[in-house]
Amino acid sequence: xxxxxxxxxxxxxxxxxxxxxxxxxxxxxxxxxxxxxxxxxxxxxxxxxxxxxxxxxxxxxxxxxxxxxxxxxxxxxxxxxxxxxxxxxxxxxxxxxxxxxxxxxxxxxxxxxxxxxxxxxxxxxxxxxxxxxxxxxxxxxxxxxxxxxxxxxxxxxxxxxxxxxxxxxxxxxxxxxxxxxxxxxxxxxxxxxxxxxxxxxxxxxxxxxxxxxxxxxxxxxxxxxxxxxxxxxxxxxxxxxxxxxxxxxxxxxxxxxxxxxxxxxxxxxxxxxxxxxxxxxxxxxxxxxxxxxxxxxxxxxxxxxxxxxxxxxxxxxxxxxxxxxxxxxxxxxxxxxxxxxxxxxxxxxxxxxxxxxxxxxxxxxxxxxxxxxxxxxxxxxxxxxxxxxxxxxxxxxxxxxxxxxxxxxxxxxxxxxxxxxxxxxxxxxxxxxxxxxxxxxxxxxxxxxxxxxxxxxx
Amino acid sequence: xxxxxxxxxxxxxxxxxxxxxxxxxxxxxxxxxxxxxxxxxxxxxxxxxxxxxxxxxxxxxxxxxxxxxxxxxxxxxxxxxxxxxxxxxxxxxxxxxxxxxxxxxxxxxxxxxxxxxxxxxxxxxxxxxxxxxxxxxxxxxxxxxxxxxxxxxxxxxxxxxxxxxxxxxxxxxxxxxxxxxxxxxxxxxxxxxxxxxxxxxxxxxxxxxxxxxxxxxxxxxxxxxxxxxxxxxxxxxxxxxxxxxxxxxxxxxxxxxxxxxxxxxxxxxxxxxxxxxxxxxxxxxxxxxxxxxxxxxxxxxxxxxxxxxxxxxxxxxxxxxxxxxxxxxxxxxxxxxxxxxxxxxxxxxxxxxxxxxxxxxxxxxxxxxxxxxxxxxxxxxxxxxxxxxxxxxxxxxxxxxxxxxxxxxxxxxxxxxxxxxxxxxxxxxxxxxxxxxxxxxxxxxxxxxxxxxxxxxx
Numbered sequence: 001x002x003x004x005x006x007x008x009x010x011x012x013x014x015x016x017x018x019x020x021x022x023x024x025x026x027x028x029x030x031x032x033x034x035x036x037x038x039x040x041x042x043x044x045x046x047x048x049x050x051x052x053x054x055x056x057x058x059x060x061x062x063x064x065x066x067x068x069x070x071x072x073x074x075x076x077x078x079x080x081x082x083x084x085x086x087x088x089x090x091x092x093x094x095x096x097x098x099x100x101x102x103x104x105x106x107x108x109x110x111x112x113x114x115x116x117x118x119x120x121x122x123x124x125x126x127x128x129x130x131x132x133x134x135x136x137x138x139x140x141x142x143x144x145x146x147x148x149x150x151x152x153x154x155x156x157x158x159x160x161x162x163x164x165x166x167x168x169x170x171x172x173x174x175x176x177x178x179x180x181x182x183x184x185x186x187x188x189x190x191x192x193x194x195x196x197x198x199x200x201x202x203x204x205x206x207x208x209x210x211x212x213x214x215x216x217x218x219x220x221x222x223x224x225x226x227x228x229x230x231x232x233x234x235x236x237x238x239x240x241x242x243x244x245x246x247x248x249x250x251x252x253x254x255x256x257x258x259x260x261x262x263x264x265x266x267x268x269x270x271x272x273x274x275x276x277x278x279x280x281x282x283x284x285x286x287x288x289x290x291x292x293x294x295x296x297x298x299x300x301x302x303x304x305x306x307x308x309x310x311x312x313x314x315x316x317x318x319x320x321x322x323x324x325x326x327x328x329x330x331x332x333x334x335x336x337x338x339x340x341x342x343x344x345x346x347x348x349x350x351x352x353x354x355x356x357x358x359x360x361x362x363x364x365x366x367x368x369x370x371x372x373x374x375x376x377x378x379x380x381x382x383x384x385x386x387x388x389x390x391x392x393x394x395x396x397x398x399x400x401x402x403x404x405x406x407x408x409x410x411x412x413x414x415x416x417x418x419x420x421x422x423x424x425x426x427x428x429x430x431x432x433x434x435x436x437x438x439x440x441x442x443x444x445x446x447x448x449x450x451x452x453x454x455x456x457x458x
Numbered sequence: 459x460x461x462x463x464x465x466x467x468x469x470x471x472x473x474x475x476x477x478x479x480x481x482x483x484x485x486x487x488x489x490x491x492x493x494x495x496x497x498x499x500x501x502x503x504x505x506x507x508x509x510x511x512x513x514x515x516x517x518x519x520x521x522x523x524x525x526x527x528x529x530x531x532x533x534x535x536x537x538x539x540x541x542x543x544x545x546x547x548x549x550x551x552x553x554x555x556x557x558x559x560x561x562x563x564x565x566x567x568x569x570x571x572x573x574x575x576x577x578x579x580x581x582x583x584x585x586x587x588x589x590x591x592x593x594x595x596x597x598x599x600x601x602x603x604x605x606x607x608x609x610x611x612x613x614x615x616x617x618x619x620x621x622x623x624x625x626x627x628x629x630x631x632x633x634x635x636x637x638x639x640x641x642x643x644x645x646x647x648x649x650x651x652x653x654x655x656x657x658x659x660x661x662x663x664x665x666x667x668x669x670x671x672x673x674x675x676x677x678x679x680x681x682x683x684x685x686x687x688x689x690x691x692x693x694x695x696x697x698x699x700x701x702x703x704x705x706x707x708x709x710x711x712x713x714x715x716x717x718x719x720x721x722x723x724x725x726x727x728x729x730x731x732x733x734x735x736x737x738x739x740x741x742x743x744x745x746x747x748x749x750x751x752x753x754x755x756x757x758x759x760x761x762x763x764x765x766x767x768x769x770x771x772x773x774x775x776x777x778x779x780x781x782x783x784x785x786x787x788x789x790x791x792x793x794x795x796x797x798x799x800x801x802x803x804x805x806x807x808x809x810x811x812x813x814x815x816x817x818x819x820x821x822x823x824x825x826x827x828x829x830x831x832x833x834x835x836x837x838x839x840x841x842x843x844x845x846x847x848x849x850x851x852x853x854x855x856x857x858x859x860x861x862x863x864x865x866x867x868x869x870x871x872x873x874x875x876x877x878x879x880x881x882x883x884x885x886x887x888x889x890x891x892x893x894x895x896x897x898x899x900x901x902x903x904x905x906x907x908x909x910x911x912x913x914x915x916x
Contacts, residue, residue: 004509006572006791009556012503014569016576017583020499036849038826038856041478045470045602046504046558046588047524051462066505069525069554071592075544086533086541095553096527098467100504111472114464118474120873122859125475130504134529144503157859159838166842170849281839282846333464368496380617381739384624388740391494391628398496401580401615415578 011135011143018365022351023146025364026175027128030148030345033171034126037163039150042125044107047098054099056106056332064133067096100132104149105329105342112153113333121154121338140318140348151342153330158274161305161325164343165279168309168321169287171345176359178286179312180320185295186272187302187324189255192265193241193293196258197234206230207296210241214294218242241293248276251291271304303327307343311353320346320353369457370397371413372422373406379424382449386422386434389452397422413439420457469593469601476823480809481604483822484633485586488606488803491629495621497584497608502565504588505556512557514564514790522591525554558590562607563787563800570611571791579612579796598776598806609800611788616732619763619783622801623737626767626779627745629803634817636744637770638778643753644730645760645782647713650723651699651751654716655692664688665754668699672752676700699751706734709749729762761785765801769811778804778811827915828855829871830880831864837882840907844880844892847910871897878915 008014015023031041047068054062074095075083082090101107104127112123128148135141150167152160165182172180194203205228209221216224221242225235240258244251252273259265272291279289295306304325311317323343330338354360370390372383383399390397400409413421423435423444436455437444447455466472473481489499505526512520532553533541540548559565562585570581586606595601608625610618623640630638652661663686667679674682679700683693698716702709710731717723730749737747753764762783769775781801788796812818828848830841841857848855858867871879881893886904894913895902905913 004791006510006568007507008503008510008568008572009505009507012505014503014573015499015501016573017498017500020501024499035824036852036854038854040475040825041482042475043473043478045466045472046590047467047470047602049465049467052464052466063529066529067527068558069527069550071521071524073546075546075549078544083541083544086536088531088533091533092527100526110464110466114466115472115474120870124856132504144505152859155859157832159832159842159857159859162842163856163859166846278835278839278842282842333462366493367498374615374617377736381736384617384620384736384740388624394494396494396496398582398621399617401610401613401617401621412578 009143011137011141013142013144017367021364021366022354022360023347025360026347026350026354027146027148029174030171031126031128033167033174034150036170037124037150037167039124039126039152042108042111042127043129044101044104044111044127046130047100048107048110050093050097050099052110053102053106054093057102061102064135065102066100066132066134067092068098068100070095070097101129102133103131104129104147104344105151108149108151109329110333112338113330113335116335122152123154124150124152126150140352142348146347148345148347149342151340153338153340156339158271159278160341161271161275162278162282164307164323164341165275165284165287165289166282168307168343169284172287172309173285175350175354177312177350177354177357179288180286181288181290181310182284183290183292183295183308183310184272184275185292185306186268187304187306188264188268188271189259189293190268190296192259192262192268193238195262195265196237197230199230199234202228202230207294210294211296213242244291244293248272248289248291251293252276255293268304275305297322297324301326305341309346311349312357315353315356317349317353320349322346365417366396367416368396368398368418370395370420370422371409371416371418372397372399372424373409374400374403375406375423375425376403379426379429382424382429382434383422386424386449386452393453395457467601469595469599471600471602475825479822479824480812480818481805483818484805484808484812485604485606487632488629489584489586491625491632492584492608494628495582495608495625497582497610500566500569500583500585501587502559502562502569502585505558506565506568508551508555508557510568511560511564512551515560519560522593523560524558524590524592525550526556526558528553528555559587560591561589562587562605562802563609566607566609567787568791570796571788571793574793580610581612582608582610584608598810600806604805606803606805607800609798611796611798614797616729617736618799619729619733620736620740622765622781622799623733623742623745623747624740626765626801627742630745630767631743633808633812635770635808635812635815637746638744639746639748639768639770640742641748641750641753641766641768642730642733643750643764644726645762645764646722646726646729647717647751648726648754650717650720650726651696653720653723654695655688657688657692660686660688665752668752669754671700702749702751706730706747706749709751710734713751726762733763755780755782759784763799767804769807770815773811773814775807775811778807780804823875824854825874826854826856826876828853828878828880829867829874829876830855830857830882831867832858832861833864833881833883834861837884837887840882840887840892841880844882844907844910851911853915 053065078094130144130146132144168182194200209224213221240254256269295308302324306324308319309321311320325341327339329340374380387397419439421437428434432449433446435444435446511523536552588602589605590602626640652658667682671679698712714727753766760782764782765780766777767779769778783799785797787798832838845855877897879895886892890907891904893902893904
């Protein structure tokens with residue numbers, strides 16, 4: 001066979017030990033918080049039936065879903081006219097019965113409906129698994145990446161909004177990533193705006209423009225709204241939102257006055273007020289909370305609270321988490337009236353922020369702590385007997401496999417940043433001793449082999 | 459949209475919280491042992507380039523690899539004659555640039571070659587990720603399943619054979635799965651047999667027949683060998699292997715005498731003798747070791763030691779692990795002369811054996827430990843303040859989100875087997891107290907809210 005130059009598909013990544021250690025540090029911290037809040041893990045298959053995924057993410061989403069080519073003679077049963085016309089779009093569902101999951105939300109909805117008789121509602125689950133998207137790869141955007149989701153389904157209680165705010169605070173505090181901002185909005189407030197401008201069908205144009213307030217300023221937003229056909233009078237009515245400032249409570253006051261004629265809008269204000277009221281008595285540890293009416297993420301999806309997490313001030317990074325309440329996720333699979341709320345953590349971006357702020361503890365690397373040098377089989381046997389005891393103490397320890405030159409073995413220890421080396425040469429073997437060398441300080445001490453369990457490692 | 463009846467592709471599985479907990483128990487035990495032995499984690503992408511995988515697993519393997527349909531207009535650039543002939547086999551590489559990984563070994567080889575300049579050899583890695591095979595699903599055989607592999611590349615030392623035997627012993631001991639048998643063989647001994655029968659090209663027929671010794675007995679094996687064209691005289695020469703019995707050392711003696719004219723065969727005996735000699739001084743904790751010359755797994759792949767793990771006697775189950783030494787894994791990707799050795803753990807089967815023997819600890823379920831009943835918003839707020847403290851202690855605790863009937867809330871606690879319930883009703887709220895009810899014993903005690911950190915949980 002010809003030699004192949006090794007490479008991986010674009011938009012995918014190899015993770016070397018140090019990278020896995022960092023990711024696992026974040027994942028384990030998140031898992032730990034999820035568990036403490038009563039969420040339990042589920043896992044779903046990497047690929048779902050074609051029909052389970054298609055049509056759930058809009059046209060663009062459908063295009064970005066990776067489809068799996070049917071096995072065997074996939075040309076059988078394909079409609080001749082589509083084949084002859086080389087109509088890729090019509091051929092896709094005939095050539096593919098399965099597709100890689102695009103997110104964890106639709107598989108979760110499918111899971112809840114399929115297993116509804118085994119579940120006790122409200123059902124709290126978390127799920128940390130990779131998803132795949134045929135997106136154009138770019139900095140920070142990959143074709144395979146992990147999602148970390150926690151959701152509760154089966155209750156409308158606003159105490160869950162509070163729980164998720166606390167969960168975010170708890171995770172970022174545990175990661176030592178202080179000062180993130182939990183931005184919150186409510187879809188009902190956005191609907192209230194739509195009512196105010198009198199054009200429900202302009203809601204998306206409206207929120208898309210509003211979302212740019214940070215970047216293009218009040219004048220820019222107004223210009224875009226006008227360009228989209230939203231009238232001057234309508235814009236006048238919602239003008240207060242361009243200069244919303246002050247505390248959560250103060251912003252709510254302004255919104256309440258502004259939305260006084262919209263029942264839905266007022267309901268949104270009421271829901272956020274509840275959250276604001278309770279949080280007064282439940283101080284967050286390190287996160288900040290802010291009402292942000294420009295927040296709209298997945299507008300067609302959320303029905304109540306909307307969350308998004310911004311990195312600490314001074315760090316340039318898109319949102320590092322988000323979520324919200326949805327009232328009808330499972331109905332497409334036949335289960336109606338199940339309200340849910342969930343949040344997601346952006347694993348890759350959280351990692352980038354932690355790298356930038358140098359927040360990973362030095363201890364996360366779990367490579368070898370002790371290397372036994374190899375002076376030959378008799379000495380190696382003695383080392384291996386020591387290793388059994390060291391490993392039973394939980395130490396990460398191994399023998400250099402070959403009786404190579406000592407210089408080479410020491411280099412191996414240095415390159416792998418192994419802090420301790422154990423040396424058993426001919427004289428140590430005869431004396432029943434070993435030398436323990438601290439690779440950082442360069443000091444070394446002699447122990448009897450019977451003393452291996454008494455060493456104080458430092 | 460029409461309502462869809464939810465289902466998953468055949469051969470795949472949903473894992474509910476209890477199943478994830480069991481799997482994680484096994485995975486964490488394995489990971490822990492891997493780390494203690496100095497293996498470090500890597501992760502590779504779920505899909506590789508088509509050419510990376512194809513041609514590595516034989517024709518059958520190629521067929522069982524899941525291919526990903528190219529995105530966009532995949533009909534472009536397809537050769538007209540193949541399209542018109544509906545030649546699926548020739549069309550596959552034109553319709554698909556990527557494929558789901560089939561095992562962890564080929565991606566590992568690709569990784570080592572691609573990253574060779576970053577690695578320090580001998581390089582020890584572990585990898586625990588799912589793989590996919592378009593196999594016909596059956597009991598215990600799935601289209602998506604996890605592999606758990608540990609390998610060392612870059613050394614020929616036989617101390618690594620010993621290390622892997624100890625690793626197996628260590629993992630199964632930690633799982634409390636006592637009495638597994640580590641079966642060991644050596645490819646060079648099998649090659650020696652082939653030399654003895656004088657027909658190197660009959661080696662596969664020979665080992666396939668020999669592998670059935672357990673099932674069809676000596677006479678059956680001989681009949682099959684004869685049917686495959688292996689001569690009577692040749693069979694006579696290897697007859698001692700049909701009745702190999704006794705200790706590891708005793709079997710080696712018989713083999714040594716038998717293979718005296720085969721240099722390769724004697725090398726195999728010598729390698730196994732080294733292992734046997736060292737293990738005398740390195741007693742295993744709970745595993746047994748046995749020389750099994752019928753063991754041949756992946757014959758074209760292994761070049762030295764071959765391992766396979768049998769479940770404890772009395773448990774009906776195929777092998778629950780296996781591995782061996784390979785001398786030329788990375789050469790297909792352009793890196794020659796790198797010897798490697800690795801082992802794999804059969805996660806699903808280990809789980810089945812542990813289920814059968816009832817070995818999972820009761821404590822692996824990590825659902826809620828404490829549920830706070832919800833009597834209304836004022837009481838719920840008080841509960842949520844308690845929850846903050848309980849969670850900081852690491853307790854898994856949550857509020858029932860709705861002020862539902864108490865009977866319903868208690869049923870929720872029971873169904874989810876939550877051992878403790880905290881009750882704050884109107885009078886507790888006024889008195890600054892809470893009731894802690896033990897759901898198992900039915901007893902309950904009253905605490906001040908300030909005493910929440912002093913509770914002795916039992």
